[in-house]
Amino acid sequence: MEIRQLRAFVAIAETGTFTAGAARVHVTQAAISMQIKQLEVELRAQLFVRAPRRVILTEAGEKLLERAYVILREHDAAREELAALTGAELGRLRIGSASAMVSADPLPQILKELREKYPGVETSVVSGTSALLVQQVLAGEIDAAFVSLPVEARGVQTELLSEDSLVAIASPRHQLAKQKVVSAYALAGEKLILGERGGNTRRLIDQFFAQAGVKLKVAMELSRLAAIKRMVEADMGVGIVPLQSVLEEVGKGTLVRWWIEGAQINWQLGIARLVGGYESPIHQKFLMLCRKHFGQSTKNPSSRQKQKTKKK
Incomplete structure (x- = not known):
């Protein structure tokens, strides 16, 4: 059993196809098929x-996947x-970014800077919901x-990177487009996205409107922030999103x-x-770059919120 075979196996298991798995590990489909055959x-x-x-893991495949993650x-x-x-500046960095958030916006610049300084580092990025990514960690x-905070999962530590306010957004053709402020009751009459x-x-949105005694009319529930913005631009309804995520569209x-x-x-990104996991020099440098790009001081740990979260 070779490391390259295990990497190929994990790539197929995660992507669901031999073609996508081969692309991830940078080999041909024929080569990855041969590696899996040898492993079997x-x-x-x-x-x-x-x-x-797609391909589906057998019971044996599921057992091997658990072990493969540990071995790798x-x-x-x-x-x-x-x-x-x-x-030597070598290593592997695997990052997750919640798909419904603005976390991906500074990520390309962070990874670019990391690669420029340490070209030997292998990086990969996956997306998903905050809950799914926590399970992958x-x-x-x-x-x-x-991920969006707070996180409630035993064995995971989180660090606050930034905070933002949630605002309502609408098409410039909306009848209330010139207003600067809207009430919870006014939003209750809108088709919300x-x-x-x-x-x-x-959860924050539902909590606020429940406390205001307002029942929302939700027209769409979407997993991606970009999709919410595009639907609002198309006059399909009114959205509620983090302020920083719409500065460009509002400016245009x-x-x-x-x-x-x-x-x-207040929406929080962390x-x-x-908890207690090994952090290589590359991981530590990545965290320093994150704090730098999100405006957090790397010299004053007390300015950052660190927590070990547990299930309630």
């Missing part, structure tokens, strides 16, 4: 079942520790994730922004990682 022969077990549009994590940690001893599938239930942002005039009267809805 050695283990004397079938790892995947082919479905019409330990392999990478050993490699990075030894690289640190010799002064716990499973060792990713090293850190940008919000994020999916279960996320922290949606494709959206208008309203403050919500009486609302103090980075989640494993």
Whole structure:
């Protein structure tokens, strides 16, 4: 059993197809198929079942996936520790970014700066809901994730990176477009386009309107922030999003922004990682770049909020 075979196996399991898995590990489909075949022969077990549009893990495949994550994590940690001893800047960095948030906006610049300084670092990024990414951190599938706070999961520590206010947005053709402030009651009469239930942002919105005694008329529930903005631009309804996420559209005039009267809805972005997990020099440098890009002081740890969250 070779590390390259395990990486190929994990890539297929995570992407769902041999084609996408091959692209992730930068080999041909024929080559990755051969690696899996060799692995199955050695283990004397079938790892995947082919479905019409994707492959599905067998019971043996599911067991191997659990072990593969542990083996690869330990392999990478050993490699990075030894690289640190010799002064080499090598390593692997796997990052998650919540798809419904603005966390991805500064991420390209952070990764670009990291790669320019340390070209030997292998980086990968996955997206998903905050809840899913936290589970991937716990499973060792990713090293850190940008998530909305708070996080309630045993074994995960979070660090506050930034805060923002939630505002209402509408098309510039909306009849109330010239207003600067709208009430909760005015929004109750609108077709609202919000994020999916279960996320922290949606919880904050529902909580505010429940306290105001207002029942919302939700027309759409979308997983991606970009999709919410595009629907609002198309006159499909009114959205509620973090202020920083719409500064560009408001500046261009494709959206208008309203403050919500009486609302103090603060949205928090943080980075989640494993409690007590090994942090290589590359991981530490990545965290420093995150604090730098989000305006947090790297010299004064007391200015950052760190917490170990547990299930209630």
